[in-house]
Amino acid sequence: MNTGPAKQGKDRHQEILDAAARVITDRGLAETRISDIAEQAGVSPGLILYYFESKDRLLAEALTFANDQFYLRTSREIRRIPSAREQLRRVIDLSVPGYLPEYGRLDEWALWIEVWVRALRDPEMAKDREALDQRWRSQLAEIIRGGQGSGEFSSAEDPDELALRIAALMDGLAIQVIMDDSVVTTERMHRTCIEVSAQVLGFALQPAKG
Amino acid sequence: MNTGPAKQGKDRHQEILDAAARVITDRGLAETRISDIAEQAGVSPGLILYYFESKDRLLAEALTFANDQFYLRTSREIRRIPSAREQLRRVIDLSVPGYLPEYGRLDEWALWIEVWVRALRDPEMAKDREALDQRWRSQLAEIIRGGQGSGEFSSAEDPDELALRIAALMDGLAIQVIMDDSVVTTERMHRTCIEVSAQVLGFALQPAKG
């Protein structure tokens, strides 16, 4: 592609998106300056606008980019797990902010909230947000369908409805957790997600491992 | 227009907060200018900063002010309903964005998301948000406790845990609804909230009225 000016291998476009996502994550969308992104990416401010039409477009792309990454990462992991019950547990582990030490940043959830705010007024972002969300719910529904098929889940309710309920529950709880709510802690969210899933999908709880 | 210093009865402080909430609701926090608020309130820009120390403080106050109003309004209504089941239904009716025509604005939910974004970095707002949220969950828990006591709800689970689950579900669904998600519509959210409540709290569904 371009071995020369740009760093070999990685491409600037992606590097900048990544830097932007990081800056947004810890400063917040509103406090993100082009110069912050440039600094984070280790380039000059001018370069940012050489690669992106405007700050606005860049931020929008960065937001969906980051959430896309999360989905892809999760999706890849899930596909290697055979049991629906374990798939679900893994999705929960990955979704509860702060639960897994290795993913311990301020979290993609913070970015997700920024997506919401922006989607409220930006039709482009609204479209992307809806697509991202439906894909996420579909993934959950797929797991549920699998578990119903294999007999792991005894509930016979519509998988899409069940997925919607679990997804909404997780959204609502995750918000409180990243807000550092003193009642809704990481552990409590995790426990609640597992318990509700078990009740709603119809399977017995297994002793927590680890 | 101006009889004496402040308009009789209403006070400027409150008027401005109200105007600010309205502007934030339809332009979004990020696009809210002092001059917009002034225009909405029908005063000059300078006056805004005569009553508030800074734009930032004003916005923060406006955000909690609006949510406080919503809580108070709901709370007052609920207190007049004797049946726990009906109390719950009313809370749901009031919380589902767009369900009741009379409350048909872009909704306090939009403001609530702005609160989240801001609370992520502003400790003051974080504190207020936590208080507001706990109060809301307590209200739900109180209804549940009432229903358990009266025998309307057969579930014997911890009311606080049940309230948390229902509140989180409602948050998660409401987000999608105000985003105008094509799958998660106002009606679907309403139905889901009612069904889940019935299942989780243990009461039989009654035919929808109206």
Next chain:
DNA sequence: CATGCGTTTGAATGGTCAGTCAAGCGAGGC
């Protein structure tokens, strides 16, 4: 080594606001 071209730089430009301020305004007291 000279040329060309895609990158990269950082200084300059311009627009947009938040916040300030000096000047008016009007009601109520005297």
Next chain:
DNA sequence: GCCTCGCTTGACTGACCATTCAAACGCATG
């Protein structure tokens, strides 16, 4: 009627930042 004092105005100031741009830079090619 005149003064005072709290409210109100809107023009002004200064900062801050997105965006532009002219100038380098350095690799590749011949």
